[in-house]
Amino acid sequence: MEATATLTLSSSPAGARRSPARPTVASLHLRRVPTLSFHLRGAQSPAAFRALSSPFPGCRRRRRGSGMVVRAEMFGQLTTGLESAWNKLRGVDRLTKENIAEPMRDIRRALLEADVSVPVARSFIESVTEKAIGTDVIRGVQPEQQLVKVVNDELVQLMGGEVSDLVFAKTGPTVILLAGLQGVGKTTVCAKLAFYLKKMGKSCMLVAADVYRPAAIDQLTILGKKVGVPVYSEGTEAKPSEIAKNGLKEAKSKKTDVVIVDTAGRLQVDKAMMNELKEVKKAVKPTEILLVVDAMTGQEAAALVGAFNVEIGITGAILTKLDGDSRGGAALSIKEVSGKPIKFIGRGERVEDLEPFYPDRMAQRILGMGDVLSFVEQAQQVMNQEDAEELQKKIMSAKFNFNDFLKQTKAIAQMGSFSRIIGMIPGMNKVTPAQIREAEKNVKFMESMINVMTADERERPELLAESRERRRRVAKDAGKTEQQVSQLVSQLFQMRTRMQKMMAGMQGKDTPDMENLAESIKAEEQ
Numbered sequence: 036m037e038a039t040a041t042l043t044l045s046s047s048p049a050g051a052r053r054s055p056a057r058p059t060v061a062s063l064h065l066r067r068v069p070t071l072s073f074h075l076r077g078a079q080s081p082a083a084f085r086a087l088s089s090p091f092p093g094c095r096r097r098r099r100g101s102g103m104v105v106r107a108e109m110f111g112q113l114t115t116g117l118e119s120a121w122n123k124l125r126g127v128d129r130l131t132k133e134n135i136a137e138p139m140r141d142i143r144r145a146l147l148e149a150d151v152s153v154p155v156a157r158s159f160i161e162s163v164t165e166k167a168i169g170t171d172v173i174r175g176v177q178p179e180q181q182l183v184k185v186v187n188d189e190l191v192q193l194m195g196g197e198v199s200d201l202v203f204a205k206t207g208p209t210v211i212l213l214a215g216l217q218g219v220g221k222t223t224v225c226a227k228l229a230f231y232l233k234k235m236g237k238s239c240m241l242v243a244a245d246v247y248r249p250a251a252i253d254q255l256t257i258l259g260k261k262v263g264v265p266v267y268s269e270g271t272e273a274k275p276s277e278i279a280k281n282g283l284k285e286a287k288s289k290k291t292d293v294v295i296v297d298t299a300g301r302l303q304v305d306k307a308m309m310n311e312l313k314e315v316k317k318a319v320k321p322t323e324i325l326l327v328v329d330a331m332t333g334q335e336a337a338a339l340v341g342a343f344n345v346e347i348g349i350t351g352a353i354l355t356k357l358d359g360d361s362r363g364g365a366a367l368s369i370k371e372v373s374g375k376p377i378k379f380i381g382r383g384e385r386v387e388d389l390e391p392f393y394p395d396r397m398a399q400r401i402l403g404m405g406d407v408l409s410f411v412e413q414a415q416q417v418m419n420q421e422d423a424e425e426l427q428k429k430i431m432s433a434k435f436n437f438n439d440f441l442k443q444t445k446a447i448a449q450m451g452s453f454s455r456i457i458g459m460i461p462g463m464n465k466v467t468p469a470q471i472r473e474a475e476k477n478v479k480f481m482e483s484m485i486n487v488m489t490a491d492e493r494e495r496p497e498l499l500a501e502s503r504e505r506r507r508r509v510a511k512d513a514g515k516t517e518q519q520v521s522q523l524v525s526q527l528f529q530m531r532t533r534m535q536k537m538m539a540g541m542q543g544k545d546t547p548d549m550e551n552l553a554e555s556i557k558a559e560e561q
């Protein structure tokens with residue numbers, strides 16, 4: 036069946052106003068079946084159009100002839116909700132705690148309407164608020180555009196940040212165990228995954244371990260033929276764990292790369308189902324255990340992923356039927372609620388309709404504002420570049436001062452803890468946690484002294500280098516020793532020298548001799 040179908044309902048304008056029953060029925064369909072587009076007749080007048088469209092929040096509504104086409108777009112509802120938040124910020128010159136309070140309420144409402152759970156929505160709002168107020172104004176960027184960017188970044192984080200790739204076994208066949216409730220699309224996913232893996236050049240085998248529904252084995256066999264992949268089955272009499280084990284043996288003998296095990300679904304989570312899965316898991320030691328969940332079940336899907344993870348320990352989720360989901364609560368909540376990533380999404384009934392889950396692409400789709408995002412990113416880059424150029428000029432003219440020093444250390448702090456940054460630098464992963472803690476302590480230590488310097492002293496460190504009185508005062512105000520202040524001043528000059536040498540080396544210029552100053556401070560102390 037095509038994923039898009041058109042359902043035509045007739046309703047007179049007057050009738051629609053008196054009783055919204057018909058559209059309500061249609062809206063139920065909209066949630067349950069993968070029907071995306073409705074054609075409602077009888078929406079000639081604006082009032083009738085409004086009455087008919089009211090049960091379809093977030094859906095695109097377009098007049099067509101005497102009727103109206105309602106289209107449930109993926110996350111349409113959330114996109115519409117967020118739009119009202121941006122609109123409320125038009126005309127403000129910067130984001131403040133006060134002026135973002137109402138847009139934040141809109142975002143919270145939009146998330147709850149998208150079926151995101153209350154705690155997830157709450158923590159999302161908290162981090163967006165904190166980041167929105169804390170970010171510097173970027174020249175040329177409107178505050179509402181800046182908020183779009185913050186919301187985008189937080190959405191990406193909420194959905195897991197990075198794409199979570201399938202893991203393959205180092206030796207022998209990779210076993211992927213699929214679990215899930217009845218009707219979520221598990222059997223279809225088996226074929227879709229096999230199709231996807233075949234395209235990657237992997238050989239696959241499907242194992243029919245759903246012994247309760249004979250039709251499931253037939254369905255898998257048909258799908259296997261369709262994608263050109265062998266299906267291992269032992270009928271309905273054998274135990275699922277035995278079938279899986281034998282299937283794996285056969286795959287090994289045929290040197291198959293990936294074995295995908297289809298298991299039985301139940302109407303709800305029960306002990307028998309969990310025990311059976313545990314047995315299969317024990318028998319074949321899967322590389323991946325993926326729970327297939329239906330996107331249209333919203334936050335229930337997220338809770339289910341959490342429950343399965345606690346019970347059997349899963350490696351991720353596959354979210355199906357996203358094509359019929361206009362709300363998006365499941366996609367947004369799964370990672371946050373369960374701690375497990377969404378690895379794939381299903382967006383239709385065809386075998387081609389499976390793709391890896393990219394949090395960043397999904398966030399862009401929700402916001403529908405790709406152009407705004409790239410504009411803000413570019414503006415940020417320009418700012419960073421200008422900052423860098425400014426710094427370069429200062430270093431070359433020997434003006435790198437305590438303000439720059441503080442700015443640099445704060446920028447590092449803003450980017451995350453020292454430990455993360457250090458871990459990201461190639462070749463630096465051998466730094467011990469104790470060394471990292473020491474580095475963090477050092478930054479705080481230096482900051483406490485810089486904070487008590489006068490504006491003049493920060494800008495012209497020479498003042499401190501030349502005056503013992505000043506160094507004594509700073510030491511007293513910061514509760515440190517004179518020697519510690521002197522050390523800091525020397526450090527800044529040494530840093531200047533090193534940086535200048537580095538830059539000059541890059542630009543082929545000579546460096547002014549700055550080490551003398553640092554030496555003279557030392558001499559004065561002795």
Ligand SMILES: Nc1nc2c(ncn2[C@@H]2O[C@H](COP(=O)(O)OP(=O)(O)OP(=O)(O)O)[C@@H](O)[C@H]2O)c(=O)[nH]1
Pocket residue numbers: 038069215216217218219220221222223224245248251299300301355356357358359381382383384388
């Ligand atoms: N629109 C849409 N339909 C899907 C998607 N995935 C599966 N379906 C449909 O959902 C229905 C159920 O799919 P199955 O694969 O049989 O589900 P199952 O989880 O194996 O069901 P049981 O074997 O009963 O546990 C079928 O009609 C599929 O075509 C999807 O991503 N989008």
